[in-house]
Amino acid sequence: MSKFLTAGLLGLFLMLTPTVQADDKDIIRGKMQAWLDAYNTKDIGALMALYGDRIYYANNGSDLVTSIEQIRANYGAQFKAGGGATVEFSEELVTVGEKLAHIAGKYRVNIPQGDGKAQSFYGRVLLIFEKQADEWKLVVDFDNQGKDLSAENFH
Numbered sequence: 001m002s003k004f005l006t007a008g009l010l011g012l013f014l015m016l017t018p019t020v021q022a023d024d025k026d027i028i029r030g031k032m033q034a035w036l037d038a039y040n041t042k043d044i045g046a047l048m049a050l051y052g053d054r055i056y057y058a059n060n061g062s063d064l065v066t067s068i069e070q071i072r073a074n075y076g077a078q079f080k081a082g083g084g085a086t087v088e089f090s091e092e093l094v095t096v097g098e099k100l101a102h103i104a105g106k107y108r109v110n111i112p113q114g115d116g117k118a119q120s121f122y123g124r125v126l127l128i129f130e131k132q133a134d135e136w137k138l139v140v141d142f143d144n145q146g147k148d149l150s151a152e153n154f155h
Helices: 003-016 020-038 044-048 068-081
Strands: 051-058 085-097 098-112 117-134 135-144
Touching: 020 044, 020 085, 020 098, 020 117, 020 135, 044 068, 051 068, 068 117
Parallel strands: 051 135
Antiparallel strands: 085 098, 098 117, 117 135
């Protein structure tokens, strides 16, 4: 292949590949932080504002849920039950494209106990966002509890 053809194909590829700015990743990180803030302050309105109308959700060993109303009911019940559970997140990967973005990492759920200590659960989470009308909306929310995570290797 000639140098000119190779250079031309590379140029065409670069023109067709969407350019993602570094601050696009920060927007997705901000969405993750907004999720944590809303959950940890039990703000159901702020939490649900992050989700799109179409959702694929499987958390806490639950079955797949595709109804935003079911997700609202689930978090609403958790928040009303109290207990003061909080979630922490440690990023492992964030990728942003033109229409889809995802962030993945480790999570720790801390549940206060009567003796003043906290019971913790660890796992990994994958959140996928879709750009809808120039706003990133959460469309996939999956987590699992991996045996390779513990207090010793959370961060």
